[in-house]
Amino acid sequence: MMVVMKNNATEEQVKHVIAKIEEAGGKTHLSEGKYKTLIGAIGDTEQIDREALKGFAGVENVVPISKPYKLVSSEFKSEPTEIKIGDCTIGGNNFTVIAGPCSVETEEQVMATARLVKETGAQIMRGGAFKPRTSPYSFQGLGAEGLKILQTASAETGLPVVTEVLDPRDIDLVAASVDILQIGARNMQNFTLLTEAGATQKPILLKKSFSCTIEELFMAAEYIVKTGNEKVILCERGLRTFEPYTRNTLDLSAVPLIKSLSHLPIIVDPSHATGKRDLIAPLSLASMAVGAHGIMIEVHPSPEEALCDGPQSLTSPQFKELMVQLKPLAKYFGKEGL
């Protein structure tokens, strides 16, 4: 359930409500929004008398949260969550472009891409140092050396960087090296990884598994937010369907649905969703049109030489062209940040 405090509720009154819920065996989560202070009660809340709580000083209302996910739901918090990373804000009315190669291969490759990302006005650089490959014989990423290259690119361009973390044992190193931790589709339900990555209090980019439901995505995000870290960016990256022409099937309906059910920002990754570079531009424009808070795009200086995901990587001129197309559309939709 959620306790909505009156606008003029005092700190004492808030503390009193929290103490009562915790005494009864519940756990609390305080959310002090621009307009309202909300106290979420989760865990064992059976013993809490909702009607009695309504009569407490400073309490405006007590609302049950009907969904199995609590902290990430829009019932819990109706104001959209905005996440500030460097000079850029993800969520709310902003549109954020995250771009870079699938994987970090060489310093030259990353620097050339980072300069392109910066020059075109995209706000965040991506690049995988630890790669979740289907085959154990495929390139697995440069690991710690890759993180150093990403740091060099960030230092030169001022761009924040996102990279995937696969293993809880690497979390401290990755968190010390980059601005956003990515949890990939294959690890969306790795609950230990979610909890430990969340505990760093770093922003987390959580990709939706190609075989999970929206509710399962929310439950995964709940693991992160439960650590006190509300900085979660959700990402739709396609579903496994019977359609072989694309790598996955991009579910754009997930975007407005997720926005109506959760306060967390939702971005779209058309690169992994389609696996085909010719489909990236139209689906990027469509992502903006359906209200996504941003996109994540793979781009490579010479995709035919890429060690991973070349066929879905845009060339530099294609990425420039996409950024040119996105800007007037952002204006049309009243989006900021580009």
Ligand code: PEP
């Ligand atoms: C990626 O973004 O590098 C990636 C591996 O994506 P996904 O987890 O969505 O497959």
Ligand code: MN
């Ligand atoms: Mn990739």
